[in-house]
Amino acid sequence: DGGITQSPKYLFRKEGQNVTLSCEQNLxxxxxxxxxxxxxxxxxxxxxxxIVNDFQKGDIAEGYSVSREKKESFPLTVTSAQKNPTAxxxxxxxxxxxxxxxxxxxxxxxxxxx
Amino acid sequence: xxxxxxxxQYQHVQEGEDFTTYCNSSTTLSNIQWYKQRPGxxxxxxxxxxxxxxxxKQKRLTFQFGEAKKNSSLHxxxxxTTDVGTYxxxxxxxxxxxxxxxxxxxxxxx
Numbered sequence: 001d002g003g004i005t006q007s008p009k010y011l012f013r014k015e016g017q018n019v020t021l022s023c024e025q026n027l028x029x030x031x032x033x034x035x036x037x038x039x040x041x042x043x044x045x046x047x048x049x050x051i052v053n054d055f056q057k058g059d060i061a062e063g064y065s066v067s068r069e070k071k072e073s074f075p076l077t078v079t080s081a082q083k084n085p086t087a088x089x090x091x092x093x094x095x096x097x098x099x100x101x102x103x104x105x106x107x108x109x110x111x112x113x114x
Numbered sequence: 115x116x117x118x119x120x121x122x123q124y125q126h127v128q129e130g131e132d133f134t135t136y137c138n139s140s141t142t143l144s145n146i147q148w149y150k151q152r153p154g155x156x157x158x159x160x161x162x163x164x165x166x167x168x169x170x171k172q173k174r175l176t177f178q179f180g181e182a183k184k185n186s187s188l189h190x191x192x193x194x195t196t197d198v199g200t201y202x203x204x205x206x207x208x209x210x211x212x213x214x215x216x217x218x219x220x221x222x223x224x
Contacts, residue, residue: 031210040123042202042216043157050210058211090156097210100145100164105156 003027006091006106012114013078013085021076021109023091029104031097032074036060037088037108046089049074050097078111086112118205120215127222133190135218137203144207146179146186151217152199193222 004025013019025032031050035043045058049068063082068074074093078085089109094101117140127133137146145164149157161170163179163186170177176189186205190197200219204212 033211035214040216042120043204043214045211048211056210100147100162100206102147102159102162103157103212104159107156 004091004093004104004106006089006109008109009107011109011111013111014114016080018077018079019111021078021089021091021111023074023076023106025072025074025091025093025104025106027093027095027104028071029093029095030071031094031101032068033092033094033103034058034064034066034074034076035090035092037090043090046076048097118203118213118215120203120218122218123216124219125221127193127220129195129222129224130192133193133197133220135188135201135203135220137186137188137205137215139184139205139207139213141207142183143205144183146183146206147204147212148177148186148188149202149204149214150199151202155199157202190220193220195222195224198222 007022033048034046044060046064047066049055052071055066055068065077091106092103094103119138147162148160151157161177166183167181168179174191178187200217202214202217204214
């Protein structure tokens with residue numbers, strides 16, 4: 001089945017550590033996105049990528065980094081500079097980054113601070 | 115920047131009652147999408163509206179896009195317990211990113 005796979009499902013971070021969240025898609029989509037979801041806050045865009053080797057900052061990129069070395073992979077690193085990383089992280093993809101393309105979401109990763 | 119406001123934040127209905135959530139943008143949108151997120155799940159795309167004044171139906175769900183393309187609504191007729199979840203609107207004004215509303219969480223009691 002085609003889809004988006006996020007791992008791990010749950011992740012715990014110690015203070016001062018960087019952690020990387022995995023996102024893989026086999027939908028052959030060009031565009032990929034990372035969102036952060038907090039209770040009552042909806043989805044806020046962290047980074048997006050329209051094509052391999054290219055990515056753009058979203059609304060809340062500070063404290064995060066990404067890479068897009070392969071079409072199917074878009075990992076997100078939560079750095080120690082992100083002071084409030086506890087949240088639900090969602091990865092999504094769409095056929096293209098053009099306006100109006102439906103986004104397909106993974107099951108998410110819940111990140112917590114130890 | 116573009117903001118998408120969604121109301122109400124929560125709605126609790128008895129099974130069989132109707133439900134409506136409203137979405138308003140500070141700027142004109144090129145299109146608007148609606149997503150549903152079940153408790154513990156991820157958002158799932160429901161529909162996209164593009165034309166001014168457009169109305170689309172999916173069984174008991176009716177979606178509308180305003181004439182000025184700055185507002186939209188989702189109406190559910192005769193809710194069922196399977197309708198429980200959070201409904202998000204997401205607007206785009208020809209850019210590459212979607213701006214999501216904060217969502218309306220629907221609780222349906224039998």
